[in-house]
Amino acid sequence: MVNMIKFKHVYKIYEKDIRALDDISFEICDGELVFITGPSGAGKSTILNLLYREDVPTMGTILVNDTDISHLRGGKISKYRRSIGFVFQDFKLLFDRCVFDNIALPLEIVGTNRQYIKRVVLEYIKKIGLSGKEKLNPWHLSGGEKQKVAIARALITSPSLILADEPTGNLDDFSAWEIITMLLDANKTGTTVVIATHNKEIISRVGGRVIKLDRGRLIQQ
């Protein structure tokens, strides 16, 4: 398999020599399912932030599909992000828009045809079991439903990479498993899925590769 993501001796050092990441190197192949785990403050979210180009490393190189993403600027960052789906622990939905508009957002910003948006978004709403709730404001949804909307939004553009930061953190066991199943389904279709979590039960049930961190250092991959 082709290496999609390469971390080469990556450091992220904040003020007062706080090392969020300390000489991290690993590779993730195209279509792989990877869990990044470790206790709070281990550096899981920092890795996702770097991968999402929300931040840049202090030292080292991050290659995604052979592109050094630290060197991306302006419009290229936006374009890069469109190739990624991101799922957050706190859902990051827009609460002045309905379920339909939240899911449609990534298509809307690239100016996709309205008819196409309508058809695809309704298909996804059906797939996540929220048919009939498309005009609801996300406030009226349960935590699990909100996360389903967030996943549908992440998948709507068929990205090659999905990054999920503690996607089950705020959910009960049943909803958490539903969310993980959705991510696994995406992985089955060839999408690379990187999940940051400290939920050992999910990791042991799913299996898959685990990258383990502790205080910014890589201790298992």
Add this chain to the structure above:
Amino acid sequence: MRAIKEVFINFKRSGFLSLISMGTIIVTITVLAGYYLISETVKHFMNELQNKVEIVVFLVDNISKDKIDNMITEIKEFPEISEVVFISKLDAYQEFAQDKEMKQILDSFEGNPLPDSIKIKLKDHTKKSIEKLTKFLNTKEGVLEVQYGGKDIENFLNIINVIKLITAVAGIIFVIASILVVSSIINLTIYARRHDIYVFRMVGATDLYIRLPFIMEGLIHGIIGGVIGWVVIYIIIKILSLQIQKEMGINLLNFYIFRPEFFTVKFLIGCIISGAILGFIGSLLSQGRIRGDYY
């Protein structure tokens, strides 16, 4: 279309702040329009007055005809001159005597007290050319006194210039204030929408896509402010003219700026464009915040 829709959604969400933003632009446009009106009035007034300004050269008694003719020839050589007329003391007497009261005064003198004079009309009414001519005339032999009605006009203009200066300074202050107010209010909007902006950035929205609604917001506030500013200045002028007519009996419709035709479409467009520029600059100043000051 999306950007305009977002502006109206935001107006519903924080209408009071939008009203403050527009209110500031209205006040600024009113002050700027006021400045423009004063300038136009002064310009118009000046043109009318200057056409009536003439220099009168009073001559000493018993001045010879040759000297007068020479003086007239020399005066005519100045390029600023449009007309030179000699008025003998007899002509002056006859002119003044047409007024009954003046005739009584003149009759109280022994003989004709009025001197011979030369009336000069000017093509160029600038202070410089008037000064040049009066200086020349004062050096001529046989000249008793040189008079021109410009002194009073000069004093009046000085007062007008002070008013213009005060309005201009107030205008500049209001321009700066309104830009800062618009900028601060859009900053507040951006701060209130920081969560949404973050989501937009995360799903790959470009800077322009995120900024456009805020730029449109400033522009729309400016355009609305411009239109209302125009209406406000129109109402102020109307009330002012009616009040002055009532209190002082002066019909201000005789003055240029109080005529309805002064409030042209061009003037309205000027107000709208000025408002739009204020709103645009204000919104641009706030745009730095989008680049992660809040997130």
